[in-house]
Amino acid sequence: MSTEKPSDKTDEPAHPYETEESFHPLGKEWEDRMREDLEDTDFDADLGMQMARDAQRLVAGEISEDEFYSEYHDDVEEEFEVDERPVFDDVSGAEFDDIDDNESMLEALRDIDLEGDEQSRREVMKKMGAGAAFLGYGVFASYDNGEEDVPESISGVFPADEDEREHRWGMVIDLERCDGCLACVTGCVDENGTSTGANWMYVFAYEDEDNTDEANLLVRPCQHCSNAPCAKVCPVRARHTRSKDGLVLTDYETCIGCRYCQVACPYGVNYFQWGEPNVPMDAIEETSGSIHQEFDDINSPSDVRALDEEEREDRLAESHDHVYDYRGRWVDSRPPQGVMGKCTMCPSRQDGHTEDGHGEKGTVACMDACDAQGMSAIHFGDLDAEVGDEYDRAVRYLERRTEERRDVNQEQSTMKFEADHAFAVNAGGELDDIDDGYHPLYYVGQRTDGEEPEPDAWRLIDEDAVVVTDSPAAEPADDGQFGLSVIQPLGGTGPGDIGALYTDDPEQEVTATITYDDDEFDEEDSREFDVELQLGAQTVAEQTVTLTEEEDEVDEQLQTSVTFTVDGEAIEAPEGQTSVLFLLVEEVVEDDDGDETMELRQADARPVFVSADRPAANVPSVDYQPASQDGELFDVPQILYRDDDELVIEGEFQYPTTEQSWTFRLFALEDDAVESDVAEPIEYDFDEEYVSNTPWGGQISSFRLLEDLGTDPNVIYLGNEPGPNAEQVDGQESGINGALSYDQIDTTLWGEWMEIIDDRSEHLQYGADAGTTVNS
């Protein structure tokens, strides 16, 4: 009998099934029956019951299998003289047929026939001892990798198998969103205190004349490959892959600076610390956070590793440490002299040190910076996750960008033909039947194949919104000189730029700007205008405005703004409807004979919603079924005038095959949801174009860099892949809107020590003059 009574082990917390009466889910009676059965044997019933209780705790997940098996080893051996319970590390000779992939180890082991292998297991147990079983467990995990069990202090070169690991950190980078602003580069430098020229995050602007006329961008962090050549080649295993989440990191304490990882990496993501780092370590500790600063008794990496796991976690989190990871290894922020560094994907964040409550887990500094810029080109997350899981940002974005547009009959999805349509608005006086106000506009079609269209069978191709009205008796003024600014925006389901005029407000302000080119003023120092605000047919405000060269000159133009005060109570237009507010200007007009007269001309027009209260303008709509093919309307004006019979609205539609025949309409929707024709289709220009043989929906192309080298990178790109003859160009000179050069950006935190540059070799100067300062 062991000296420790089984009952002594009951001090641990009870598992969920345990009640006061019994530890077994089937209750006290069952427990008693089992005890009776045990007492019938020659063996220790107490031991048996205690083991049973702990087995329940194991099933409840309160203790690990290793703990369970090792805890009773001595007792079992004493009682039975042998311990033939399954040990995980020796699986040779066992039958695996019944193992299901989804089973836990415990369930799986139940299925194994272990009878044939008693001898070797006992031997293994003798050799390794119970404690070694903990390590042995790891072998099973990496079995499929073909990699021997590697202790945590050394670390392996692959992530653990998918069912063993917690995450597979990676990125989805949308190159079509990137604008080359290099905010990510700055963000990374600020986060890590890297040295001048060590651009862990890097963005190429490049030209690829074989493939595109314009320049493109490529964002290049470390790819954190699942088959990382850099980790494999490290002779001291300083460069390694964390098994729990696949991060490829460098242990700055172990690295000997041989630079073989840099040589083996095909992507060029490594940056060696050639000389003294620019940013001093205590600056990093102070600014980014350090366990050393917070705790006086922790002064070296070995001190950090010496702590037990929980205490280390607590202390690292408390000090918001940005240097050590959860294993206590020095892997984060910039490396010291003579050591290699590269993008780390921010392990301090992934381990939950940087912000309370693991707030920054699942984020990286470069992504934050890109989001802050409004680009959101970088999406970091767990690539093992499915949409809906934690840290699914990357996979969620990927799915959204690559999903099919519509569910389509595969038969139709191989070819596309485009047809251009044109609609003559109001050619048959259609707008006369439509009330003043705001109306949704629908471009619909249906497949008729020569028959008459059915009224309920229209499918929606595109939609827009318009306001219908009569225009004032005024010809349009020259474009661009007069502009009405938007009045208070309206909520609800109307378009965003409909303003509001309130009938209970006697003093509403409407502003207009007047801009004139300077050369119009050659002979005069000032000019006078009569400007009028007309709501529908009613003049609601008027003013005289003077523009002088002296006071109103702005950038070689003359500009002034005019504020009208509108008396809402005097408005005659009907409430609850959208009307149009016109800006009219008396302007000098030259007729054919060269005589000049002053004429009232329409300078601008905006839809406004007239109302007593502050409503939401909920406009009627109809739920059409979407058409199975794509199409769109182009350049739909905001206001349709009833007296305009020259307006043509164009649209485009894509057919899968020329054998179909469709009929199209342009509808406006009345308040009572009645569809009214707005226009007659006048052209049916069939443009046959073989577009592609790929599935419908035009999936965006995604790629990984250098994929056929077998590195299994964890960065997925959306957009163009650079071809073999692509060449990098300077960001600012690339012609990409918003792209910057590296000398235009700078760190916000470390400016007194380092600057951001591109070509590091220029900075690592060593001249013939031995007195030259050696930079790093």
Add this chain to the structure above:
Amino acid sequence: MSQKEATPEDILRPMQSTGRWYKIIFAVLALIAVGWMAIWGYQLEHGLAVTNLSDWGSGGGVTWGLYIGAFIWWVGIAHGGIIISAAVRLFGMDRYQPVARLAELLTIAGLAMAGTYILVHMGRPDRVVTSVIPAYPWTVQSSPLAWDITVITLYLVLTATYLVLTLRYDVHRLRDQMPKKLGPIYSIITVGYSKKEDQIIERMVWWLALGIIILAPLLLHGGVIPWLFALLPGMPGWMGAIQGPQFLSIALTSALAGVIVLATGLRRVYDWNHILTDDVIRGLTLWLGLFSLLFIWLQLQSVVTGLYAAPLDVAAVTSTMVTHPVYVIAIGLMVVVLAYIFAQAIRPSVFTPLRSVAIALLALYATLTEKILFVVEGLQYPTFSLYAGVPGPYFPSWIEMASIAGTISLAILIFMVVLKVFPVIELHAVEDHHDDDHDEEVTT
């Protein structure tokens, strides 16, 4: 052929007196070596930023340069040396027995210099022991550098064992004619020696030689050293199966060249023309020709493969290589070497020892520069060439170039020290000398 009989006294001559020239040369070389150490100290303080190396990629440079190129060169000489010695023993090439120990010593010196270069090129040499050893059981499974460390250590042990075992015979017999104050060293070498062991040692050393001959091409300079480069798909200038044979051919070329220079130089100083005969030098030169031919032939394979219809990345590096002046000169020199040796083969009267030394020096220069270029160009032309900083320019800094002078000086110094301690020609080679008269005409 020979005028005199070789005697054991001949091989003891270096140990018995030290001339003025020895001291002068020693002093000069020591100065150079120490001077370089000081420069290395400067580098240790300021870091590798003092070289002209930089990160490849956006860093606009290359990360391995002269140090690694020179490392390969020294390791090649080292491997070649012991292969020569082992071959002499295994294939019973008695004619070359006098150079066998010189070749072994060349290996020791070469390995010492190669090891020095490893320390010089590392960012943190202070950690080499503490970092390598704990991780070794795992890194040796995955890292070509770890294989490198293993195999070079094995090689050093094999060579040292080989050397010590064969020294025992010599030291025991010649002890009383060797400097008394080195007595303790001799005692250690000959500890437990009895004449009975001679036969056994002969056997052992034969097996060692066999092991070395097998290991060398498979694992050493035809194996793990080229594998450092040849296994990396991102560097098309390096990747490929030809590096194994290529490196081996260079090793033997440079080692033979080294032995020729050593033998010719030493025989002149110590009056050993009857031991290290013209036949020996001529024969070594012909062997040099064979391996030079192999080297050129393998280069031809790489060039033709890389230019004809190679993938773009391979074509880029090969086309740059063949037009690079360093390469053109190196290959040109090797062609000159070959042409001369060919002439010497057809017409033996062309041979003079001085000419052999000259072409040996050319071969040494050519192999060194070719190896440095190999390392540098490999890194300048990676597959991922999108970077504006690729190819990144590189020319060794004078700090790096000083290491060549430093290591050559150190290697010679090692020889000069050994000259005073042990006989650099095997006693067996001079004992059986009377058989030399009956040697057959040189047919290599």
